[in-house]
Amino acid sequence: MSNLQETTEQILTLAAQHFKVPRERLSPDDDFFKKLGINSLQTLDLLTRLENHFQVELPDYELQGVSDFRTLAERIQARL
Amino acid sequence: MKEFYGKTLSWTTTEGVIEVALHREPGNEIGSETLLELERLGVLLASLDETTHALIIYSTLPAGFCAGADLRELYERMQALSPERRLDGVRDFLERIHRVMNAIDAAPITTIAAVHGVTFGGGFELALTCDIIIADKMARFCFPELRLGLIPGFGGIPRLKRDLGNAVVRDLLLTGRSFNAAKAQSVGLVSQVTGEGEALNVARSTAAQLAKFDRETATVAKRFIKHIPEAELRHEIETFCELFVRPEVEAGLKKFVESTDALPYLP
Numbered sequence: 375m376s377n378l379q380e381t382t383e384q385i386l387t388l389a390a391q392h393f394k395v396p397r398e399r400l401s402p403d404d405d406f407f408k409k410l411g412i413n414s415l416q417t418l419d420l421l422t423r424l425e426n427h428f429q430v431e432l433p434d435y436e437l438q439g440v441s442d443f444r445t446l447a448e449r450i451q452a453r454l
Numbered sequence: 455m456k457e458f459y460g461k462t463l464s465w466t467t468t469e470g471v472i473e474v475a476l477h478r479e480p481g482n483e484i485g486s487e488t489l490l491e492l493e494r495l496g497v498l499l500a501s502l503d504e505t506t507h508a509l510i511i512y513s514t515l516p517a518g519f520c521a522g523a524d525l526r527e528l529y530e531r532m533q534a535l536s537p538e539r540r541l542d543g544v545r546d547f548l549e550r551i552h553r554v555m556n557a558i559d560a561a562p563i564t565t566i567a568a569v570h571g572v573t574f575g576g577g578f579e580l581a582l583t584c585d586i587i588i589a590d591k592m593a594r595f596c597f598p599e600l601r602l603g604l605i606p607g608f609g610g611i612p613r614l615k616r617d618l619g620n621a622v623v624r625d626l627l628l629t630g631r632s633f634n635a636a637k638a639q640s641v642g643l644v645s646q647v648t649g650e651g652e653a654l655n656v657a658r659s660t661a662a663q664l665a666k667f668d669r670e671t672a673t674v675a676k677r678f679i680k681h682i683p684e685a686e687l688r689h690e691i692e693t694f695c696e697l698f699v700r701p702e703v704e705a706g707l708k709k710f711v712e713s714t715d716a717l718p719y720l721p
Contacts, residue, residue, distance in 0.1 A: 415517060418572070422592050422634050433631040434596075 376454060381428070382447035388427055389420065389443070402444040430454060455498055460491040465498075471661045472498070472509040472563075481517045484576045484608075485524030489551055496557040507669045508661040509561065511584065512568040512654045519569035519593070520577025523608070529707040537699065544698050548607055548691045551576075555609045558583040560682055562673045564664050568657035569593045570650075574632070579610035582617070585676060588660065589635035589644040590653040596632035602710065603702030607694040612686035618643055 376384065382402050390397040393410045400409060412420065424446075425432055430453040440446055456467040462478035474495060476482040484492075499509075513519045532540050558565060558580075567581035570590035578595050581587050599606050605627070614623050622641045625631070638644040648656045664672065697703065 415572070418594060418632070419592065422594055425634050426591060426636065429636075431633065431637055433629065433633075435629065435631055 376451070378447055378451050381451050381454070382444060384427065385424065385443055385447050385450070388423060392420070392423060400443070402447070403442050405441045406443055406446070407441055424450060428454060455494075458491075458494060458498075460494070462488040463491050463495070465495065467506065469662075470505050470507045470665055471658070472506060474509065474511045476511065476513040476520060477515065479515065481521030481572060482513055482515060482519065482577065483521055483524035483526075484551070484580070485527040486547070488524070489547065489554070492554045493550065496554045499557050499561045499563075502561075502563060504669065507563050507667075507672070508664045509558075509563055509565045509584075510568055510654070510657045510661055511558075511565070511580065512657065513570065516571070518571025518577070519567070519573040520580055521572050522575025522577050522579075522598070525602070525707055525710050529704075529711045532704065532707065541695060541699055545691070545695055548694060551608050552687060552691065555579065555583045556682055556687070559609075559613070559680075560677075562676075563669065564661075564672055564676065566657045566660060568653040570653050572596075574598060575606060575610075576608045579606055579608035579613065582610060582613040585680065586646075586660065587638075587644045588646045588648060588653050588657045589638060590650055591635050591647050592650055593635040593638070593644075593653070594632045595626075595634075595638055595643070596630070597626050598630050598632075600628065600630045602706035603700060604697050604706075605690070605694055607690065609687050609690060612683040612690055614643075615686070616681070616683055 386400045387397060389395070389406065389410060390400055393412065395410060406412070407417070421432060421437065428450055430450055432449060432453065436449055440449060458465050463474055463476050465472050465474040478488060531543060535543060564586070565584040566586045566588060567584035568588050569581050570593050573581055573593050574596045575598055578597060597606050597610060605611065611623065611627060618641055635644055635647045639647050646656055
């Protein structure tokens with residue numbers, strides 16, 4: 375089982391790869407909407423990719439108000 | 455009519471398989487134009503020749519299969535009508551869309567929904583009319599209607615109840631959350647999950663398999679295992695209409711229409 379740091383790292387790598395942003399430009403406390411330049415439709419796409427990658431289920435309402443990678447990682451970690 | 459090219463959807467028939475492509479930007483929202491063209495599909499299904507054995511519905515749009523009812527059109531029409539006339543208009547739309555959905559549901563051929571991306575609300579309900587749902591692993595299913603003060607109105611809950619346990623149905627309906635293809639397969643909603651961009655190819659190979667069987671036998675088998683929940687579908691229309699006249703609906707639709715978000719009904 376991954377720890378929070380590993381989970382965060384995997385999220386950052388996956389987001390960088392999919393949204394074609396250099397990995398080194400992303401950090402855990404970044405606002406992923408702003409940093410990745412994504413709208414809610416693309417956020418849904420990211421959510422599905424994360425669920426598939428970590429094999430977890432993340433109800434949308436658990437992500438309400440979540441905008442940074444670190445908190446996102448915490449939500450996923452809670453489901454691993 | 456072996457081929458049809460409409461504004462919102464088109465179909466071709468090849469080797470006994472009707473392929474219906476949804477192509478109304480931005481998200482295949484189902485409004486009056488789509489309804490008219492779906493009604494033409496209903497006419498086709500009522501007059502199939504013996505060589506046709508399957509139907510595939512899919513979307514050509516990257517956003518997904520279908521984002522549901524055209525809420526902007528619904529809101530604009532509401533604003534143009536008195537409260538009494540609004541309800542008549544909505545009831546008429548529901549009666550017509552139910553007739554089409556029932557026609558697809560009970561079609562004498564095997565029907566396949568090949569879905570990807572956003573499969574929400576009325577889009578989810580359209581997929582549920584099909585005998586088999588094949589989902590791209592990036593597909594997402596949701597009934598967001600409660601956020602608008604409504605329940606799904608195109609037959610979704612009775613059809614979902616037909617296929618799934620009530621606990622899952624309540625979770626989807628009452629929380630308004632979305633779930634992905636893997637979850638949908640685990641609860642028995644989706645029969646096959648494919649790689650990204652592969653749902654239509656898998657649907658085509660499934661349709662080719664269906665051609666090996668006698669169509670009449672397949673039709674009888676389908677009727678044996680798949681009933682149309684007619685009483686619940688009627689009840690759904692009445693419940694939707696009861697809710698529709700409440701002020702919460704107009705407020706919810708106004709919020710939706712005024713939002714600039716790509717998916718304003720999500721949290």
